[in-house]
Amino acid sequence: ETGVTQTPRHLVMGMTNKKSLKCEQHLGHNAMYWYKQSAKKPLELMFVYSLEERVENNSVPSRFSPECPNSSHLFLHLHTLQPEDSALYLCASSQDLVSGANVLTFGAGSRLTVL
Amino acid sequence: AQKITQTQPGMFVQEKEAVTLDCTYDTSDPSYGLFWYKQPSSGEMIFLIYQGSYDQQNATEGRYSLNFQKARKSANLVISASQLGDSAMYFCAMREYSGGSNYKLTFGKGTLLTVNP
Numbered sequence: 001e002t003g004v005t006q007t008p009r010h011l012v013m014g015m016t017n018k019k020s021l022k023c024e025q026h027l028g029h030n031a032m033y034w035y036k037q038s039a040k041k042p043l044e045l046m047f048v049y050s051l052e053e054r055v056e057n058n059s060v061p062s063r064f065s066p067e068c069p070n071s072s073h074l075f076l077h078l079h080t081l082q083p084e085d086s087a088l089y090l091c092a093s094s095q096d097l098v099s100g101a102n103v104l105t106f107g108a109g110s111r112l113t114v115l
Numbered sequence: 116a117q118k119i120t121q122t123q124p125g126m127f128v129q130e131k132e133a134v135t136l137d138c139t140y141d142t143s144d145p146s147y148g149l150f151w152y153k154q155p156s157s158g159e160m161i162f163l164i165y166q167g168s169y170d171q172q173n174a175t176e177g178r179y180s181l182n183f184q185k186a187r188k189s190a191n192l193v194i195s196a197s198q199l200g201d202s203a204m205y206f207c208a209m210r211e212y213s214g215g216s217n218y219k220l221t222f223g224k225g226t227l228l229t230v231n232p
Contacts, residue, residue, distance in 0.1 A: 042119070043206070043222040055217060088158060097217055102210060103150070104220065106160035 006107035021076040023091030119223035138207030148210040
Protein backbone atom coordinates (compact mmCIF):
# COMPACT_ATOMS: atom_id res chain seq x y z
CA GLU A 1 0.00 0.00 0.00
CA THR A 2 1.07 3.55 -0.57
CA GLY A 3 0.24 6.92 0.94
CA VAL A 4 -1.84 7.30 4.07
CA THR A 5 -4.38 4.64 4.98
CA GLN A 6 -7.17 5.13 7.48
CA THR A 7 -9.41 2.49 9.02
CA PRO A 8 -12.27 2.14 9.48
CA ARG A 9 -13.70 4.32 6.75
CA HIS A 10 -17.06 4.47 8.50
CA LEU A 11 -17.87 4.03 12.19
CA VAL A 12 -21.13 4.29 14.08
CA MET A 13 -20.92 4.22 17.85
CA GLY A 14 -23.04 4.88 20.88
CA MET A 15 -22.11 7.46 23.46
CA THR A 16 -20.90 4.79 25.89
CA ASN A 17 -18.76 2.84 23.41
CA LYS A 18 -14.99 2.77 23.14
CA LYS A 19 -13.50 2.59 19.69
CA SER A 20 -10.28 3.52 17.92
CA LEU A 21 -9.38 5.06 14.59
CA LYS A 22 -6.19 3.88 12.94
CA CYS A 23 -3.87 5.67 10.54
CA GLU A 24 -0.84 4.23 8.79
CA GLN A 25 1.55 6.03 6.48
CA HIS A 26 3.93 4.37 4.04
CA LEU A 27 5.83 7.49 3.04
CA GLY A 28 8.69 7.50 5.54
CA HIS A 29 7.38 10.75 7.04
CA ASN A 30 8.28 11.88 10.54
CA ALA A 31 5.22 13.96 11.41
CA MET A 32 1.59 12.86 11.70
CA TYR A 33 -1.61 14.79 12.36
CA TRP A 34 -5.25 14.32 13.28
CA TYR A 35 -7.79 16.79 11.87
CA LYS A 36 -11.52 17.02 12.48
CA GLN A 37 -13.78 18.10 9.62
CA SER A 38 -17.33 19.07 10.58
CA ALA A 39 -19.98 20.28 8.18
CA LYS A 40 -19.58 23.93 7.17
CA LYS A 41 -16.55 24.47 9.40
CA PRO A 42 -12.86 24.73 8.54
CA LEU A 43 -10.65 21.77 9.26
CA GLU A 44 -9.65 21.76 12.89
CA LEU A 45 -6.21 20.56 13.89
CA MET A 46 -6.49 18.20 16.85
CA PHE A 47 -3.07 16.66 17.45
CA VAL A 48 0.41 16.77 15.95
CA TYR A 49 3.13 14.18 16.47
CA SER A 50 6.75 14.52 15.43
CA LEU A 51 8.96 11.44 15.75
CA GLU A 52 6.32 9.82 17.98
CA GLU A 53 6.29 12.77 20.36
CA ARG A 54 3.16 14.86 20.72
CA VAL A 55 3.98 18.46 19.91
CA GLU A 56 0.54 20.00 19.76
CA ASN A 57 -2.79 19.40 21.43
CA ASN A 58 -5.33 21.99 20.41
CA SER A 59 -7.59 22.01 23.47
CA VAL A 60 -9.16 18.75 22.46
CA PRO A 61 -11.52 17.14 25.02
CA SER A 62 -10.03 14.21 26.91
CA ARG A 63 -12.58 11.83 25.39
CA PHE A 64 -10.20 11.87 22.40
CA SER A 65 -6.90 10.18 23.20
CA PRO A 66 -4.16 9.96 20.58
CA GLU A 67 -1.41 7.37 20.46
CA CYS A 68 1.65 7.24 18.21
CA PRO A 69 3.57 3.99 18.84
CA ASN A 70 5.98 4.64 15.96
CA SER A 71 6.45 7.12 13.14
CA SER A 72 4.28 5.09 10.75
CA HIS A 73 1.19 4.60 12.92
CA LEU A 74 -1.21 6.95 14.62
CA PHE A 75 -4.33 6.07 16.58
CA LEU A 76 -7.22 8.09 17.92
CA HIS A 77 -8.93 6.38 20.82
CA LEU A 78 -12.53 7.41 21.38
CA HIS A 79 -14.63 7.00 24.51
CA THR A 80 -17.87 8.47 25.84
CA LEU A 81 -18.29 10.67 22.79
CA GLN A 82 -21.07 13.17 22.21
CA PRO A 83 -23.30 13.49 19.13
CA GLU A 84 -21.49 16.73 18.21
CA ASP A 85 -18.32 14.69 17.78
CA SER A 86 -19.82 13.21 14.62
CA ALA A 87 -17.50 14.30 11.82
CA LEU A 88 -14.93 13.19 9.29
CA TYR A 89 -11.60 12.55 11.01
CA LEU A 90 -8.65 13.01 8.71
CA CYS A 91 -5.16 11.76 9.32
CA ALA A 92 -2.21 13.35 7.55
CA SER A 93 1.55 13.04 7.46
CA SER A 94 4.44 15.24 6.35
CA GLN A 95 8.18 14.88 6.01
CA ASP A 96 8.68 16.85 9.20
CA LEU A 97 7.37 20.00 10.87
CA VAL A 98 9.73 22.60 9.56
CA SER A 99 11.10 22.00 6.09
CA GLY A 100 10.14 23.97 3.00
CA ALA A 101 6.66 23.60 1.64
CA ASN A 102 5.96 20.79 4.10
CA VAL A 103 3.09 19.38 2.08
CA LEU A 104 0.64 17.28 4.05
CA THR A 105 -0.50 13.98 2.58
CA PHE A 106 -3.96 13.06 3.79
CA GLY A 107 -5.80 9.81 4.18
CA ALA A 108 -9.37 9.35 2.96
CA GLY A 109 -10.76 9.90 6.44
CA SER A 110 -12.89 8.00 8.92
CA ARG A 111 -16.54 9.09 8.95
CA LEU A 112 -17.72 8.90 12.56
CA THR A 113 -21.36 8.99 13.63
CA VAL A 114 -22.16 9.15 17.33
CA LEU A 115 -25.70 8.14 18.23
CA ALA B 116 -10.52 37.05 12.98
CA GLN B 117 -10.32 34.42 10.28
CA LYS B 118 -6.87 33.63 9.03
CA ILE B 119 -8.07 32.24 5.72
CA THR B 120 -11.17 33.55 3.97
CA GLN B 121 -12.85 31.85 1.05
CA THR B 122 -15.82 34.01 0.14
CA GLN B 123 -17.37 31.68 -2.43
CA PRO B 124 -19.30 28.81 -0.81
CA GLY B 125 -20.08 27.44 -4.27
CA MET B 126 -18.98 28.02 -7.85
CA PHE B 127 -20.21 26.71 -11.19
CA VAL B 128 -18.17 26.50 -14.37
CA GLN B 129 -18.76 25.08 -17.81
CA GLU B 130 -16.53 22.24 -18.90
CA LYS B 131 -13.38 23.44 -20.72
CA GLU B 132 -13.64 26.95 -19.31
CA ALA B 133 -11.34 28.52 -16.73
CA VAL B 134 -12.43 29.29 -13.18
CA THR B 135 -10.92 31.33 -10.35
CA LEU B 136 -11.42 30.38 -6.71
CA ASP B 137 -10.79 33.20 -4.28
CA CYS B 138 -8.67 33.10 -1.14
CA THR B 139 -7.50 35.91 1.13
CA TYR B 140 -5.33 35.47 4.18
CA ASP B 141 -4.22 37.34 7.24
CA THR B 142 -0.81 36.96 8.87
CA SER B 143 1.94 39.05 10.41
CA ASP B 144 4.55 36.36 9.82
CA PRO B 145 6.89 37.49 6.99
CA SER B 146 7.62 33.87 6.06
CA TYR B 147 4.56 31.83 5.27
CA GLY B 148 3.27 29.37 2.72
CA LEU B 149 -0.01 29.08 0.90
CA PHE B 150 -1.55 25.82 -0.27
CA TRP B 151 -4.54 24.65 -2.20
CA TYR B 152 -6.09 21.24 -1.60
CA LYS B 153 -8.89 19.46 -3.45
CA GLN B 154 -11.35 17.20 -1.64
CA PRO B 155 -13.55 15.03 -3.88
CA SER B 156 -16.60 13.29 -2.48
CA SER B 157 -14.42 10.32 -1.53
CA GLY B 158 -13.03 12.44 1.32
CA GLU B 159 -9.30 12.43 0.67
CA MET B 160 -7.60 15.83 0.63
CA ILE B 161 -5.34 16.09 -2.41
CA PHE B 162 -2.51 18.63 -2.56
CA LEU B 163 -2.64 20.81 -5.67
CA ILE B 164 -0.22 23.70 -5.47
CA TYR B 165 2.07 25.65 -3.13
CA GLN B 166 3.26 29.27 -3.04
CA GLY B 167 5.93 30.52 -0.65
CA SER B 168 5.72 34.09 0.58
CA TYR B 169 9.15 34.90 -0.87
CA ASP B 170 8.54 33.28 -4.23
CA GLN B 171 8.81 35.90 -6.96
CA GLN B 172 6.78 34.05 -9.55
CA ASN B 173 3.29 32.65 -9.34
CA ALA B 174 3.23 28.90 -8.83
CA THR B 175 1.91 26.68 -11.61
CA GLU B 176 1.19 22.94 -11.70
CA GLY B 177 -0.31 21.72 -14.94
CA ARG B 178 -3.81 23.21 -15.24
CA TYR B 179 -3.52 24.84 -11.82
CA SER B 180 -1.96 28.22 -11.21
CA LEU B 181 -1.90 30.41 -8.15
CA ASN B 182 -2.49 34.13 -8.60
CA PHE B 183 -0.42 35.46 -5.71
CA GLN B 184 -0.93 39.13 -4.87
CA LYS B 185 1.12 39.68 -1.74
CA ALA B 186 0.15 43.29 -1.08
CA ARG B 187 -3.52 42.38 -1.25
CA LYS B 188 -2.93 39.17 0.73
CA SER B 189 -4.71 37.10 -1.83
CA ALA B 190 -3.86 33.71 -3.29
CA ASN B 191 -6.50 32.78 -5.81
CA LEU B 192 -6.49 29.40 -7.53
CA VAL B 193 -7.02 29.40 -11.29
CA ILE B 194 -8.07 26.15 -12.94
CA SER B 195 -7.80 26.25 -16.73
CA ALA B 196 -9.76 24.03 -19.11
CA SER B 197 -12.08 22.64 -16.42
CA GLN B 198 -12.90 18.96 -16.49
CA LEU B 199 -15.84 17.09 -14.98
CA GLY B 200 -13.43 15.44 -12.56
CA ASP B 201 -12.56 18.86 -11.13
CA SER B 202 -15.92 18.93 -9.33
CA ALA B 203 -14.96 18.89 -5.65
CA MET B 204 -14.41 21.02 -2.55
CA TYR B 205 -11.35 23.24 -2.76
CA PHE B 206 -9.54 24.44 0.35
CA CYS B 207 -7.04 27.24 0.69
CA ALA B 208 -4.58 26.86 3.57
CA MET B 209 -1.78 28.90 5.09
CA ARG B 210 1.28 27.70 6.94
CA GLU B 211 2.81 30.11 9.40
CA TYR B 212 5.22 29.98 12.27
CA SER B 213 3.55 29.02 15.55
CA GLY B 214 6.45 29.05 18.00
CA GLY B 215 9.45 26.89 18.90
CA SER B 216 10.26 24.77 15.90
CA ASN B 217 6.64 24.42 14.86
CA TYR B 218 4.53 25.65 12.03
CA LYS B 219 0.75 25.64 11.88
CA LEU B 220 -1.47 24.99 8.87
CA THR B 221 -4.83 26.81 8.90
CA PHE B 222 -7.58 25.98 6.43
CA GLY B 223 -10.39 28.05 4.98
CA LYS B 224 -14.00 26.85 4.88
CA GLY B 225 -13.73 25.76 1.29
CA THR B 226 -15.44 26.36 -2.05
CA LEU B 227 -17.59 23.71 -3.70
CA LEU B 228 -16.84 23.71 -7.42
CA THR B 229 -19.27 22.10 -9.83
CA VAL B 230 -18.24 21.60 -13.44
CA ASN B 231 -21.17 21.37 -15.83
CA PRO B 232 -20.98 19.36 -19.06
